[in-house]
Amino acid sequence: MAAVVLVHGLYHRPEHFDGLAELLRTAGTEVVVPELHRGSLSADTAAVQAAVDALAEPPLVLGHSYGGSVITGVRGAGHLVYLAAFVPDAGESAAGLGGASRQLRNAIESEPDGSTRMHPGRAVDVLYGDCPEPLAARAVGLLRAQAPGCGRGVPERQSWKHVPSTYVICAQDRAIDPVLQRRMASRCPDVREWQTGHSPFVGRPGLIAALLQELPTARTPGPWGW
Template sequence: MLAGPRHLVLVHGAWHGPWCWERLVPELERRGWTTSAVDLPSTWGNPGTGMHDDAQAVREHLESIDGPVTVLAHSYGGVPVSEVADTLPNVRQLVYLAAHMLEADEAVTSSLGGPWFPLEAETAPHLPPHEAFYHDVPAEWAAKAVARLRPQSARVFLDEQTRASWRTIPSALIVCDDDRSMPELFTQRALQSADVVRHLPGGHSPFLARPVELADAIDEVTFTLATVAGIRVP
């Protein structure tokens, strides 16, 4: 356990919202974490919203917190987090959960060689959600999650990062070994970028499928990052 108060900021991925953390937050609180969640504006149904609007939402949230924080980003959420985290003095660690770890001057679609949707599209389509996101999630929770998915602005996948905060902030990657949503290209690149790598069984949404195991993994990787960085631990 890290010394002193522990605040974990949760940043959801595309098409999702803060609701996706409902099963995970109680497990984190049982382990001594205080949590808060960012609601990315690109999923509010505004098709003109871009990645930099999401990054500003992350910035404002982090600026509102007094004291050191760890940020956990899921999937696309890794992009706006990487864009702003190292400009804020209270961010001590980053945890990328099945998340993008892009370089500066890269966008999600440029790394793929182009978008999977028409350039004029206002919202981005996703794969069938039960298979892509929730194939190992209990049926009741999977059905609730599908019903709560929101339109996702397509622009966020075209906008380029200008920074790569994982290069300067101690960062961990949690890989989901049966992830049917994250392209293998991104996972393989992230494996070379993170300071600490851990694996979980199952699919893209362990916060719904196995929240106990995910909370344990978050505890373990943040402890390891703190040890590597020389932060005092009990």
Template structure:
């Protein structure tokens, strides 16, 4: 049975970081539709297990949670994998994306079962926008220098993963995450969205203020542009692992609790 939002938030607030900042955008003026389904999508340098901490907090509250295994091949392939999961949901669904998968959320989020969108340190392009060109208008984040390719497959070096991707996670745990890193195909980065679901769906955004993978000011720009309800978390790029309580609270808000 779902716990009331007030009760659950109070339980999480007890251990929340004092650095959490919340601002309200246009999305806050639209009441979130009650949703019991949560679909989570991972980005580059990860797999679906990166959502484990958040899943463990949502499931006991009665939510139906699914982590999509993003193929990281092409954008159409990745969007199709999310759409298949969305097709299986039995009602309103919160679609959540981290990092690169913000591209997927932005495209697949027009699905009729998606009631709201949550971006976690994620890309949020407009329809047809060249995200790479947008990102170049901000200082290049350090993690970019750590990407290496084996043919058409890219990945982060261990040093860059530990320092620039998972910098606030204990080293032993970060090394486990590094071990399950899924390589991405070069073609994936060439994809552009043809839809911008955030223009029609209520949206929430978690900015990682210590992010070394996506520039935090770029995250702020995208969140403001979409009119998202926005929080700032003093976190590395992997806020859903290092600050799962804050990210869970944001998802609960997007789900109407």
């Protein structure tokens, strides 16, 4: 299996992927989880690009939520996986595609410095409502403040037009409307739909690990003409 790069979304940290990363590493897969929160989409993309460039072969690159905008601008991936994520086309941003659901907007609070954060009491229901309580509580505790503007960033390129891609629709999602997810998923040749909430890497990491282990990369012939 190719190396895997896991790209988190807004308010999240690399540690949110700990359960998934442990499963993949136990199976012998190299896993890299870059830290975002660099202040802009372009800076976040550069951080992931550096992680991809440091690997010996084209990796599987998974983006969750806002992380989809990030991986859309990355070069050199062997396969892109959009997990309840944004798939922007030329000139599009996550915010322009529809952005946060009403429930998610109601869970976001503004800080005096212009940043925003998730209200701890509302984050569980919106992000981790289908996760076991101890895992959901840990995930909420890891959430961090978010600088403004990242969701309005527009990727400089659209890698999903040139690289094999898979979209995973999370049908019970309360953060990004599944209707919007299905619309964005039409841009990917391979689409899966899971009956999960927004963050299956917290509650069901084995589901994602199994998917990644079955996917081809650009080195493998497939319906994309590679």
